[in-house]
Amino acid sequence: MAGVSITTVSHVVNSTRAVAPETKFRVLDAIERTGYTGDAIARSLVTGGTRSLGVAISLVANPYFAELIQAIEHETTKSGYTLVLTDTHDEAATEQSAVRALRSRRVDGLILTPSPNGKVLPELKQLGIPMVLVDRLTVGQEFDQVGPENVHATSALVQHLADLGHRRIGMVSGMPGLATSSERVLGYRLGLGRSGLIWDESMVITGESAAEPAAIALGKLLDLDNPPTAVVAGNNVMLSGVLHEARRRRVRIGSDLAVVGYDDVEWADLLDPPVTTMAQPIAEIGRTAVRMLLLRIADPSRPPTTTRLQPVLMHRQSCGCP
Template sequence: MVSIKDVAQKANVSTATVSRVISKPEAVKEETSKKVLKAIQELNYQPNVLARQLRRLETKTILVIVPDITNTFFSKVLRGIESVAVSNGYKVILGDAGNDVEREEEYLNVLRQKQADGIVMLTARMETGVIEKFSVDYPLVLACEYIEGSTIPTVSIDNVSSARKATEYLIALGHEKIGTITGPLNVVLGKDRLKGYTQAMARHNLSVEPFLVQEGTFTFDSGYNMMMKFLALSNPPTAVFAANDEMAFGAVKAVKSRGLRVPEDVSVIGFDDIEFSAIFEPPLTTISQPTFEIGTKAMELLLKLMNEDEITRNQYILEDSLIERDSCTRNNA
């Protein structure tokens, strides 16, 4: 079945432009309109009139889907989304997927049933084809998590380079035996942050033994348990990169439970810079994401989709920063 995306590719325009040619031809340049109409005719594209009509029945409501509502990282992202939404007359409702892909898919019905006008997804774990197909007919923006090669508007940081930066910080402090507690490796953030770690180690000719990589679940408990595995080694790592702050907190607790000290015995660096990182003991060195800005940019993109305005860029990569605190120190061994 021919989709609006097929027409856009053939005419070399955006899907928003195709949509405007169909619904508001007077708003499109004549030359562009002719290209799109020719593509529609050649492909025998049949517009989804029902979906378009339903979209015009505004609810002035936005749905935001988070993978895990207990993860405090998402609070500032949500604030950013809501600040733009409210100023434009929209209210925000929250859907907690609970790290369940099936529940993620169920939330898409909120738009199908016309209970919201658009979706910002802070999780992207369902099958790529499902999200891609849905995004053709309904306004959808991805933030934080992402799909490689997708044309869906996306806002995030470069998680590979950020993780590489964190690992190289530990290397610059003289650490050579560095462990990592990854996120789930079936999730893009887990894979990308592991990739950044391995790139940094390879760049400095440091070996990554299998026992130096332990898979966590982005939770405090998994950070604690994986660090206990490191500490059980006869020659444990002198530093650990945890792929988020929650796991870093768990790792620090594990070190202390063994009567050891952070950073004197083991340096620990996290990722996300959630609010508790600054007041944790010791204050956590971490990678800070521009969470509020991720939220505001995602909502601005969603507004453009809902208004059928043209989006010139599909992917926005925002800058992260390394926050130095007290959980890392030089390795003098």
């Protein structure tokens, strides 16, 4: 249709050599009229890559991940790659199936948010597949990984509450087994220590990283003989559960109970009072993950790196501040 050779079409499609503008126009016009698409798998047999990146992440675990995926997709497209997305449901068996499905698509590399008790990391390491871990990071330097700084950020929330005079500060913590959960509990304990407050195991109850269990957790804290006057919610989903339970009990946020949360949400400043949160740099985490993965693909032998990005305190009035 374009009146040119297959080689010229290849140069236009793959940008492997300059082609005269008029010739390029004829080829692109023929592509448009025929709806032609290349065969990425066939091309991978020749070039060794499909120009695609796989993402295995739990889409149901937290709305935060949707914003993360948006940033990853934007950076992937800007880099000339295609994104292939699978949902792990935060279950080990589903995660393994999702990762293997991505491998069958011959993706050039993987971005993964590990599920609790998952077993895919040793398998991927043994296969030498380029990979970056996001959000839930591992101890040591085995993998490239990027996520928020959790310990000092959570400590800052506790110290802020202590500076306001609170001496009984509780925490609704995340799902056991997640690195983010343990790091934020560690930050909570660090904040207590820095404020001269005593660690009390009964003041930390897991909200399982979900709204309903978080509501139950707050209820247990408020039913203690000596209940907290302030509470830290370990993520945005649990913050929602905490606020629902407080409303059900007619507990006034900011006066009867100070509440702060790790993770910012778009509705945080629409409530009365607006909720103080620690906002993760989600877009930058997503962009950094893609850039790290492309560096790993280009140089598989480079030493693994871990990047921690600092959250920002969104100071509002749910902590009791005027």
